[in-house]
Amino acid sequence: MWGALLRRGGRGAGGLRRLVSGGPPWSQVVSEAEKIVGYPTSFMSLRCLLSDELSNIAMQVRKLVGTKHPLLDTARGFVYDSRNNLQMRGLVVLLISKAAGPSTEELSFQHNMVSGIYSSQRSLAEITELIHTAFLVHRGIVNIGELKSCDGPLKDMQFGNKMAVLSGDFLLANACTSLAQLQNTKVVELISSAIGDLVQGIYYENSKSPEESCLTDDISISTWKEQVFLSHSALLAKSCQAAMELAKHSAEIQDMAFQYGKHMSMSHKLHSDLQPFVKESSSDTMAFSLNSAPAVLHQEFLGREAWIKQIREAQGRGNIMDYKKLQEAIKAGKGVTSAIDLCRCHGNSALAALESFPPSEARAALANIVYAVTRFP
Template structure:
């Protein structure tokens, strides 16, 4: 049984953690330790306890301690993006067709970040396509083909591809809205849509993408999947609202920050991964493992983003460095630095409209272990993501094994990226 296999394979090197943060409707928890400074070289002790809810026992270890050393990369010689390159190309063409609109100006705005050359690496669709193959496990034949409207049979893979398309549309819509709220002038190395076409059209383009995503989602005719991705949109709004309306205590709370980060960044990929499992007819346990992979990968991704906002350059990030603190947004590096230098609290409370306060905050950050501790926390979540993949039921299928290795490779890429 899966439960007993997980208990056997995952035992030993997770230690207890200072606190856990509960995540909404799923009753999942993820860990975010304050006390990295007491761990010494904590990159050698990153595997920790995680509670998957009542339906799944706690993960305690993993065969993949992939981030223990700088040269500890999973043994996959295949580039994850290359494994799904053909599907990504088809997905790009499909997305450009899906965002066509009768009004030329709206169509031009909606496809702005779907054009060739500015579409990015399609990180989220890559994860979901790899997850689709990784979960290609034995199930009832009836689950592999879904009968719609009597005699219309839709192939499982095409339905999972539709999840990837929906996820990318929701993601880009959130970028368009975020850029308006942040008054951003660049995105992915080019002018942001609001900067080029104005705030009103950018908002309408984001709304249009969400409406297209809803139509595509409804076509799947799966109420559980519809509910999952509808919850994602709610989380995106909730997270943005949390960021805009923080009290002084909330702004200085790591727990509040991690919850907001889940809503804004990790909810989309975690629930989309779970949707992939549900469409495949997989068990609740497998669906939870898919969810946990996406959640922890998303958290690791954002934590590294927070680091790069301080350490990256405008050229490599495609946006101005220090953009978060310049907008008054306090992220993990500053929160960790504040634990070492409590006097930072007064500067945070005063705000960062005054450039002198930014310089003071950066000075304290430079003297602290805030950047290092944020990287360590990202490593921890990356390892939890790898542990979730390692806990999936065994498979002798070479394509399944290759996709699982690629998913674990992505956890390494997330924490070692420079842009």
């Protein structure tokens, strides 16, 4: 079904391509987009990240060096932007704000714009990044009961958990304070509901009890999409909609911004899930989640019982998973190609939403982001 949708190809009314197999790489797309919005989004949360309070937290986090606490990896990600850890959400909010421009109601207030973006929309982009960062930090809390001796001293791991809770709460509190300062009830409602969605999505991800023997959930791809929307897409989709509300755009434009944010972030998540199965240069097998999109689709095609049998066969002594064997089994089925089709299907939906915006550099950058996250070797 998804493949048929993608094979139609062609261009939309606004000249956007429906399917692109090539296009510039992700890092180049982001670099060019940052020039359009006026400054690098890696500095989006800089005022907060360089505050005295967070500097003190950063000093405390140094005590975790030598352990395997995930908060260390999260902290490194703030300093070393890798291919998969760029601050994408704030950048998209700024781009879609510029692509939409001022509404007819706000034309007289264009003097409040910098590089075609209102200051309130820039604040919203910062808030979006702070919320996302806060939840990344909170995800770095480890289950003390599952720790091994090689992970680090127990007291250090407990200390790391306290730091993850406190620093995540600090970022979230700053985001909520800035959100209130926007003085827009609808925007507060939208972003508050996105925070609720994030909490619900993370709850679904961690709701399986440790006593359960299966390493994989018995879920359909439709359930997977619902859960991914909550934990990955809702924040960006609702932030894009909120950016349109701040400029007093119509309900139709607000909905198109929401649709772009939703479908682009779904494509981004699918692209991320597919990396262990499509990377050409990886000599070592990458570990992957058994609840990732290719695995869920593989299970749908194969059947639950046969899938569990494959998992059991890939488990060696001591229940150590042979990911290479399982990866080959998934690649031999239809899960990977179906996940690629689904990724591009969401990409096409994102491009369709962009047709409602006038042609511009910002709209082209938003389209390039879609091309980058639907691009495979």
